[in-house]
Amino acid sequence: MLSASQELTVQLRQRSAELEASQRALQExxxxxxxxxxxxxxxxxxIEVKNTEIEEARQVLEERAEQLAVSMRYKSEFLGNMSYELRSPLNSLLILAKLLADNAEGNLTPRQVEFAETIHGAGSDLLQLITDILDLSRVEAGKMDVSPTRIALAQILDYVEAVFRPLTGRSTSTSPYGCRRSCP
Incomplete structure (x- = not known):
């Protein structure tokens, strides 16, 4: 019995050691x-903090988008109103410049007639620019379709020359590019 008891004690110690090892493993x-x-x-x-930050950023973006839409609407309205307000005096200027350019009474020098024609041309270009600005505001508002057109470079050169020649005080140029000999 003693040996059986000792054997059981050894087994209990082994089991106890195994249980302690298992317990340590479970604790770890x-x-x-x-x-x-x-x-x-x-x-x-x-993640919750980041989600909150993302939601706040989304709200800020929505507010800014709304503010941008309002400012775009105000800008379009301003451009529309301003273009109409500018057209009336500009049309008067164009009529007067055309009358001077026609020189019906013949009392203007050729240079004065050229200046009147330049004023009329520049005024017409300004009127076209105002119309283009109004058209752009309509395009932005989605009220007009865009249809691009080609324009000859010669037309642009003629326009620039006609507008700026009187300012430089030079006569017409001799080069094929509309410039003096120093131009390419």
Missing amino acids: SNAELELKAELLARQNRD
């Missing part, structure tokens, strides 16, 4: 699980 496993749970909790908090 529990500690690891607690660390992982803390890490997951921190990650969840970080």
Whole structure:
């Protein structure tokens, strides 16, 4: 019996050691699980914070988009109103410049007639620019379709020359490009 009792004691000690080893392994496993749970909790908090920040940023963007839409509408209305307000005096200027350019009484010098024609041309171009600005505001508002057209470079050169020649005080140029000999 003594030997059986000793054998049982040895087995109990072995089992006790195994149980203690298992218990230590479970404790280590529990500690690891607690660390992982803390890490997951921190990650969840970080995700919640980021989600909150994203939501706030989305709201700010929506507010700014709304403000931009309002400012675009005001800008379009301003451009529309301003273009109409500018047209009346400009049309008067164009009529007077055309009357001077026609020189019906013949009392103007050729240079004065050229200046009147330049004023009329520049005024007409300004009127076209105002119309283009109004058209752009209509395009922005979605009230007009865009249809691009080609324009010859020679027309642009003629326009620039006609507008700026009187300002430079030079006569017509001799080069094929509309410039003096120093131009390419």
